[in-house]
Amino acid sequence: MYNVKTIKGLLLAGLIGTSGILTGCGGGGGASTPSYWSIDVRADAQTLPINIAGEAPYIGGRYTTTLYVEVKDSGGRPIPGGDIGCSYMGGLDTGALYYLDGDPDHETKKTIDGVEYTIPNAYRAVTLSTNAGLATFHFHASEVAGPATVRCSVTDAGNAVRSDEVTIQVGGAPSGKVSQVVFDASSPNYLFVQGYNGPTQIQLQASVVDEAGQPIVNIPAGANNVQLRIVPDPASLADDGASLRGVNASGQPVAGTSIHVRSINGQAQFTLVSGNAAGTILVEALSDRADNDVGNGVTEGIYNHVAISAVTSAPSQTSTGTPLAIDTTSLPAAVANIPYATLLEATGGAAPYTWSLVASSTLPTGLSLSPSGVISGLPFGGTSGTYNFVVQVRDAQGTTLQKGIPMSYTAPGPVSTAPSVVTSSLAKAKVGVSYITVVAATGGTPPYGWTQTGLPAGLTMNSSGVISGTPTAACVPVAPLPTCEVALTVTSGGLYTTRLVVLQVDP
DSSP states (O other), rough: OOOOOHHHHHHHTTTTTTTOOOOSSSOOOOOOOOOOEEEEESSSEEEEOOOOOOOOOOTTTTEEEEEEEEEEETTBOOOOOOOEEEEEEESSSSSSOOOSSOOOOGGEEETTTTEEEEEOOBSSSEEEEBBBTTEEEOOOOOOOOOOOEEOOOOEEETTTTTEEEEEEEEEEEOOOOOOOEEEEESSSEEEEOSSSSSEEEEEEEEEEOOOTSSSSOOOOTTTTOOOEOOOOOOOOOOTTTTTTEEEEESSSSEEEEEEEOBBBEEEEEEEEEESSEEEEEEEEEEEEETTTTTTTOBBBBBEEEEEEEEESOOOOOOOOOSOOEEOOOOOEHHHHHHHHEEEEOEESSEEEEEEEOOOTTTSSEEEEETSSSSSEEEOSSSSEEEEEEEEEEEOOTOOOOEEEEEEEEEEOSSSOEEEEEOOOOOOOTTSSSSSEOBBEEESSSOOOOEEEEOOOTTTOOTTTSEEEEESOOOOOTTTTBBBEEEEEEETTTTTEEEEEEEEEOOO
C-alpha cells in the first residue's frame, strides 16, 4: 500500500495509472527496481520560543529542534547514501541551520581569555547523506518571532527532483499592540548649536515594539503611530529654536516642535535640529497601545524620553573653560500613577554629560535615571514624602561631580476611577503656521472625552484630544513669557479632571 504523498508524487511523475505501479519496461515484462523516490521532512518541534537569552544551539536545547529527512523508493524501501540538500526558504530573516554532528568541518574553534571554545557553524543551507534512508539536522531560533520554512530536495534514480518542506514557528502570534518605545541615536550623540561650524542635526529612531520585543507592523492604513515633541524646559534655552523633522504617513515632510510620523518595520526615524543656545534638549516619543494611531487621540499612551546635548565645541577636544556644575536644584513633584519626566541640567566642563545615581540613592518606585539625565517612569506605591537622592554627572573629559537633589512624592490615595491628564505642556505654536499635537490621559475607564478652554484663535481640540489648526493671533501672555494657559479637561465614566498647561505662541 502507498501513502497519499507517495501516490500523489507517482501521479505527477506519470508512473502510476489505473493498472497500478509501472515497475519497469522492456521485452520480458520482468520487474526492476523502481526509480521513483519519495522524501519526507518533519521536525521534533514545530513551535519554538523566542531566544531572548541568546543561547547557543545544542541537541535537546529549548531553542533548538531536530529535523528528520526520510527518503524511500516507491516500494517503501529506504534509500541509503542519497545526497539531500536542505535550505532556508523564507519567512524569518534570522535563525539558522546546524549539523551538530561533531564533524570538525562543521565547527569553529575560538580562544577567549585563554580558553578554547568549539562553536558550531551556522548555515542557510546544508547537504546531508542518508544513513538507511534517514538523515538529521537542526534548526535554532533567534530573538525574532515568525515562521521559518525549510525545504529539502533529493534527485532520484530517474533524475527527477523530489522535495518536501516544514515550517517552524518561532514565538507565538504577536499581539500587535505597543508595549515599549525605545530610542536609538546616531553617533556621536550630540549636535552643535547653529553657527558653530559643526553638525547641527542628529538622526534618531524610536523603536515601537510589543511585549515580546517584536516590531509593530500592523498600523492602520494612512495612520501615524508615533508623536514626537520637544518638551519645553523653562530652565533651559537649548530647546528655543530647536525643531524636529520627519515624514508622515502620507509621505509628506513635517517639521516643528511636535510632529506625527509613521514607523517602518517598527522604526520611526526622525531628525532633531539644534537652536541657538547650548544645553540639553528633551525629546518625547508617544504611541497609542489602543489602536496604533496618534492622529485620532491617545487612549493608552506608551512613551519614552531621550536627552540630546547641544554643544559649541567638540567634546573630545576642548571644554567650555568653566568648571563643571549641576544646575538642577529641585525637581517637579511626582504623583503616584501619573507618568513623570524631567531633565537634569549641567553646565561647564565638556559636554555631553553622563548621569548616574550614587550608590544607596533611591528614587520613588517606578522612576529611573537614564545616562542622558532624564528621570522618567510611572511612580507607584510607596509612602508620601520627600526623597533625597544623590546624582553624579561625568563630562566628556572624565571630570565628575555629585549633588544631592530632593523630590516630593505623593503616594496613592483612596482608590478612584477618575482619569488624569498626562500631558504637562504643549509644543510651541507660531502664528500662521499649521499646528497639530495630541494630549493624553491615564486612569479611569477609556475611551476618554476631552474639552478645553483658553486655546488661541485658530486652534481647536476635538473630543479625542487632538489639538490642530493654524494660530491667527497670540493669546494673553502670562509673564514673563508670551504664553497662554489652556485648561484641559478629560472625562471618563462621569468623572473628570482638569489640568492647566502652558502653550507658547511665537509671533
